[in-house]
Amino acid sequence: MSPGEFLIWIRLRRNRATPRRLHLGLTSAAPPAGIIGCMRVLLVEDDTMIGESLREALRRQGMACDWVRDGRAAEAVLASERFDALLLDLGLPHRDGLEVLRGLRARGDATPVIVLTARDTLSDKVKGLDGGADDYLVKPFELDELLARLRALRRRHEGRTRPLLQVADLTLDPATREVMRAGRPVLLSAREFAVLQTLLERPGAIVSRAQLEDRLYGWGEELESNAISVYMHQLRRKLGDDLLHTVRGLGYYAGPAKDAGA
Ligand code: CA
Numbered sequence: 001m002s003p004g005e006f007l008i009w010i011r012l013r014r015n016r017a018t019p020r021r022l023h024l025g026l027t028s029a030a031p032p033a034g035i036i037g038c039m040r041v042l043l044v045e046d047d048t049m050i051g052e053s054l055r056e057a058l059r060r061q062g063m064a065c066d067w068v069r070d071g072r073a074a075e076a077v078l079a080s081e082r083f084d085a086l087l088l089d090l091g092l093p094h095r096d097g098l099e100v101l102r103g104l105r106a107r108g109d110a111t112p113v114i115v116l117t118a119r120d121t122l123s124d125k126v127k128g129l130d131g132g133a134d135d136y137l138v139k140p141f142e143l144d145e146l147l148a149r150l151r152a153l154r155r156r157h158e159g160r161t162r163p164l165l166q167v168a169d170l171t172l173d174p175a176t177r178e179v180m181r182a183g184r185p186v187l188l189s190a191r192e193f194a195v196l197q198t199l200l201e202r203p204g205a206i207v208s209r210a211q212l213e214d215r216l217y218g219w220g221e222e223l224e225s226n227a228i229s230v231y232m233h234q235l236r237r238k239l240g241d242d243l244l245h246t247v248r249g250l251g252y253y254a255g256p257a258k259d260a261g262a
Helices: 048-060 071-080 097-106 123-130 143-157 190-201 209-216 227-239
Strands: 008-013 021-026 040-044 064-068 086-089 113-117 135-138 165-167 172-175 178-181 184-186 245-248 253-254
Touching: 008 048, 008 064, 040 048, 040 071, 064 071, 064 209, 086 097, 086 123, 086 178, 097 113, 113 123, 123 135, 123 227, 135 143, 165 190, 184 253, 190 209, 190 227, 190 253, 209 227, 209 253, 227 245
Parallel strands: 040 064, 040 086, 086 113, 113 135
Antiparallel strands: 008 021, 165 172, 172 178, 178 184, 245 253
């Protein structure tokens, strides 16, 4: 890890005394490393301890993470809302995770899915992947591995092979969280990073404030009405104002300035 990086780990353990426990260690208040940001993730997990810890850990990565605890609730949410990724436990009340997955794919929903489960037999893995999962992670797992898989999933989903996002001399590496402008590193907060990543994923495309809010915040998270404007202000202060633009009433984009009349 590079200096100042924030060490975070999750370990799910099983033993006889405590059937399942998730350990979340936070060793400093600095921004997290390997940040993903601007992903809206639905976590489907019936274990309260795992669910709470994982949601907290993902939110610390700058992701909007929503959490439901059973298969039926997951189906209801997936029918009405869009997510960038689904983290799906298999053993769930009311409806099995595999049924949720098959139903999703049967409806033609291509949301990337990582199955998170303690079922580690070969046939369960095969069933999960054949049921439409994009990836499979067996508990216990390390948070770092989950984050790396989420990044890879996102690259594949977007058809990108190069992990680096770039506009002119501004680059952002989602894996290392490095942002460079004209060859010089720039330090960003988790939310600033998430906003910038969203804009750099589709240079020139206008992203509305509502879209940014949607991808930065989960249900019930506090949100100041001018939060996105504040992040944009900070980003321009740190990166210069020539590559980040506001289109009044529509939103923001990254890239060379377009003609005023365009
Ligand atoms: Ca479960």
